[in-house]
Amino acid sequence: MNPLIRLAGFTTALVAIVFTIAAPKAKAADTAPSFTFASIDGGTYDTAKWRGKPVLVVNTASMCGYTPQYADLQALSDHYGDKAVVLAVPSDDFSQELGSDAEVKEFCELNYALTLPMTTIAHVATGKVDPFYAWVAKTEGFKPGWNFNKVLIGPDGRFVKAWGSNAKPMGAIKDKIDAVLAAGKS
Incomplete structure (x- = not known):
């Protein structure tokens, strides 16, 4: 065989090996x-108990222009029942939450008949950030920029998608949860 052809073949193989070794690895922390979240009703919510279900986590606030989304979040929770979880995480990071957990709970019960987990x-974005939101920021680069940002975690514990405040719970988000459930993603 011609030495130039042999050298070209060797060089091509060597370059392929170098690029394979140097290629970025898939994230190790995909799941x-x-x-554990402290429940507004006392006790805790452990996300490990929700494995096998899609979980939508939403940072909320009682005095925001997006606060009426509580009604759709409750409708979404009611629609899926035990097939999916909608978790509200009240936050004052954008200075639009009431002063205490008791006030938030009363406001949500009286104005939206909220029964979903809260x-x-x-x-969620400033100060000592909740571990869930710190994980999403670190692994996905997503940090809530305002109230009512949504993060969907699949039944397998993997990040699926995040949405901003404008995303309607009973629109694109419901469609995505339906797709995740239909795919049997676990």
């Missing part, structure tokens, strides 16, 4: 670890 007031 969300188990997180945490105590937490930091």
Whole structure:
């Protein structure tokens, strides 16, 4: 065989090996670890108990222009029942939440008849950020820029998608949850 052809073949193989070794690796932390949230009703929510279901986590606020989305979040929770979880995480990071957990709970019950799971007031973007939101920021580069940002975690514990405040729970988000459930993603 011609030495130039042999050298070209060797060089091509060597370049392929170098690029394979140097290629970025897939994220090791694709699956969300188990997180514990303090419940506004007392006790805790452990996300490990929700594995096998899509989980929509929404940072909320009681005095925001997007607050009426609570009605759609409750409708979404009612629609899926035990097939999916909608978790509200009240936050005052954007200075639009009431002063106490008790006030938030009363406001949501009186104005929206909320029964979906809700945490105590937490930091989602500033200060000592809740571990779930810190994980999403670190692994996905997503940090809530305002109230009513939504993060969907699949039944397998993997990040699926995040949406901003404008995304309607009963629109594109419901469609995505339906697709995740239909795919049997676990």
